[in-house]
Amino acid sequence: MRRIKDTAERKRIQRLRALFKKAVRIVSLNNHWVETEHDDDQKFSFNVQRNVSFLVRTNRRKAGLLTSAEKTLIRIPHKFRTIPERKKLCSLFSKFRCFVGISPKLRARLVPLVRLLPLQPGRIVIRHGDFPMTVYFILVGELHMLRGKTGNEVVAVYGPGERVGGAELLENRERTRTFRTASNFIALRFDKKIN
Known part of the structure; x- marks a missing residue:
């Protein structure tokens, strides 16, 4: 009876080890979501558990995701924001890939003008033939560019870090x-703003 328990326990441990190794492989192959701004003294080692805990540490976050406090701060009307909150928003915007090509001065001028827009799948954001009034800076999700007025053919896909709608707005x-x-x-x- 003891031998049967030992065999079953050994098989369970082997399955758990195989599952852990599989998880480590998946994390290693898909670590593009991890920010690369880690300290130089914190290096990867041969200790797999240490590497995994370093990669999935709670203070690291996926680029483009906002905390609820940051979403709330963006939703507050600009005239009610304090100076530290405005500075915090400027530094937050500097971390987004969609604002990389924009100068810090222009980014600071955009802070009071942008609004947070969460949408469900299948919503039309820009319609063919509309007058341009909006630019979208994508933080999370995908946007499909469709051909024609009512076309369902996807021509391009835009994702986090990209801007949509700026060209027509500039060219009026x-x-x-x-x-x-x-x-x-x-x-x-x-x-x-319309004058």
Whole structure:
């Protein structure tokens, strides 16, 4: 009877080890979601458990995701934000890939003008033929660019870190494509003011 228990326990331990190794392989292959801004003194080693805990540490976060406190801060009207909150938003925006090509001065000027826009899949964000008034800075999710007014053919896919709608706004011409959300979608929305 003892031998049977030992065999069953040994098989259970082997299955758990195999599962752990599989998890480590998956994390290693898919670590592109981990930010690369780690300290130089914290290096990878041959200790797998240490590497895994380093990669999935709770203070590391997926690029583009916002905490509830940051979402709340963005939703507060600009006139009610304190100076430290405005500075915090400027530093937060500097971390987003969609603002990388924008100068810090212009980014600071955009802070009071952008609004948080969460949408469900299947929503039309930009419609062909509309007058351009909005630019979207994508934080999370995908946006499909469709051909024509009512076309369902996907021409391109836009994702986190990209901007949509800026060209027509700058050129002051009507929209030439339709954009539809493909997944849960969060973006920062800049609306042009009409004089």
